[in-house]
Amino acid sequence: MATDSKVSQLTGERGDGSNAAPASTGSRERAFTRQHAPTLEAVAALAGVSRATVSRVVNGSPKVHPESADAVRKAITTLGYVPNRAARSLVSQQSHAIALVVPEDTTRFFGDVYFASIIAGINDRLEQSDYVLTLMIADHAPQGKMLRYLAGGAVDGVVVVSHHTSDTSLTQVGQMLPVVFGGRSGLAGVDCWVVDVDNVDGAVTATQRLVDRGCQNIATISGPLSMQSALDRVEGWRSTLESAGLTPGPVIDGDYSVVGGARAARALLDEYPEVDGVFVASDLMASGAMPVFIDRGRRIPDDLKVVGYDDSPAAQSCEVPLTTVRQPSVEMGREMADILLDVLAGQTGRQRTTVLSTRLVERESA
Amino acid sequence: MATDSKVSQLTGERGDGSNAAPASTGSRERAFTRQHAPTLEAVAALAGVSRATVSRVVNGSPKVHPESADAVRKAITTLGYVPNRAARSLVSQQSHAIALVVPEDTTRFFGDVYFASIIAGINDRLEQSDYVLTLMIADHAPQGKMLRYLAGGAVDGVVVVSHHTSDTSLTQVGQMLPVVFGGRSGLAGVDCWVVDVDNVDGAVTATQRLVDRGCQNIATISGPLSMQSALDRVEGWRSTLESAGLTPGPVIDGDYSVVGGARAARALLDEYPEVDGVFVASDLMASGAMPVFIDRGRRIPDDLKVVGYDDSPAAQSCEVPLTTVRQPSVEMGREMADILLDVLAGQTGRQRTTVLSTRLVERESA
């Protein structure tokens, strides 16, 4: 009874004005207030069963008569029913969403194919689940929107990419939500998962290449030293030189950006003109540095050998195709998502740290 | 009474087993099931008021005694209370989230600074609101996760960027949610908002530059012809040539990508060696094409003049700094978000179409 009246009411409303409105002249174009979406109740009424049964069908419960199941399914499609996310999430205590936290500097972040690939990997894995991705641009406010959001039950887990070591605002998040960091977190005592590429090893590979090719005066153009990855690559570079008995040249911050790379290249040439080999810690920077080297009369690889990092498209479109270190970035994203999904599914055996390895891509610049 | 017992019950549960578990040896590391977050109820109990009063304080209602308000605020901070998003959304029928729909090809999309800037703009505007951004990678499944998500009340509105004209899966969304397209949608009869840059005009500007510089054989490397922006730029190019009494050279699809640009450049030189001016419809493609031109002995701008599009960082790090067309991409994102927010706020006067204009950035390539 009560059910019936409610449904007819719903149907009545729909047939009403609301979707015939667009032609109205000006005052209110449309009432976009969550157009009366059909509810379980409506489906139940149409199918002639109870809400509970509809719910069972929706959630694939085995214990439901095939006949009623069919009726329900039919009702669902004719009504175009979609479960209300909020309601479901309220009762189940799960949002089926995970947050992707990216650094403030959106333009640089998204402009970097390395990160683009990670996102592609994350999405690739998530696509096969029923989780969705929420994009959070990190704000540094200690009580900012981001934290409130993450704490408000809007997501079940968090993926953090490119996290500066100095940023501790995420520390508290790790206590209520599972957090997976891409790239070493650098955060001490935070209970989380980490998927990283072996930056030290990658830098060793790159630098060793320079050494093997006979370079004697080897410098590096690094990323911002506030990032662990940048630190690690510098360390790999330095240790390789030391093992080789070479004196490390200067370390110049190129900010992981094209213009930063160009700037760094100029500084490098000024400060250390005898340089004959340089490990540039990202292809993006290398693509900025390369023209500078050439401008200043260095022939590559004859006078100056250059090894990049990332194997991004930029590496191939450089003046001189760039020998570089390939990172398994897509795989990294996939792995991060996979871990999070496992953890959310209650799986317990996941390694806290996963290290993916790199490999040298040999081209012409070194 | 009822309230009291309920609260103590809650507290009891909390003191119970569930959060004392982490020390357990191995079987379950942690119960990440939305760690009993404090609720209104808990805050109310601690502050010695009713849920209603707490709710009023949280939502800044004026009608609450300063004294109780203080008590509530204190309770909130000591408990670390954050309103539950799902519950709030269930009753208010609003999610306070908007979806950013991006095309399938994640890597390319995010690798393009043009889109990165748009996202930056969107975020810039959203930051000043209490809306969050949800990232949806478009799947083409007609009944896919994306549609279900958008229909499930998880978001209040949608922003679509880089929409292929052939993709109609979003058509139905426009009927239940406000949708803002970035770049002309190309979808007929869809009730939505559009923010676009004047691609035709931008291409005219670019091509006119070539004409003014005395080029006689002008070709274009275009984006994928399934995208309206690519189509428009071709049209601007063609119309300019016709007004100038010049015969248009070939149109070669460079796919808006670096390698596509390189490929297109090779094809162009093969097919139309007399070319002395080319409008490349994105800087990314231009940065791929430029090395090819130079490789094949074309001096730029002497033998061949090149004008790009986007004014992306790539334009400056080209072998020859690229004359290009700047798009107001950040502003575009900001505008899209602004429109959506206005519409969601019930504002009615918003133009359905907003066209942002471009301007030529003169450098050396033409």
Place this chain on the structure above:
DNA sequence: TTGTACGCGTTATCAT
């Protein structure tokens, strides 16, 4: 197998 009834955490409408 199916239906009833309760609860998830908030907001909003009432009385008080």
Place this chain on the structure above:
DNA sequence: ATGATAACGCGTACAA
């Protein structure tokens, strides 16, 4: 100014 109380849409023990 404040406190009960009824929704909001759904999942699920429990009863039938």
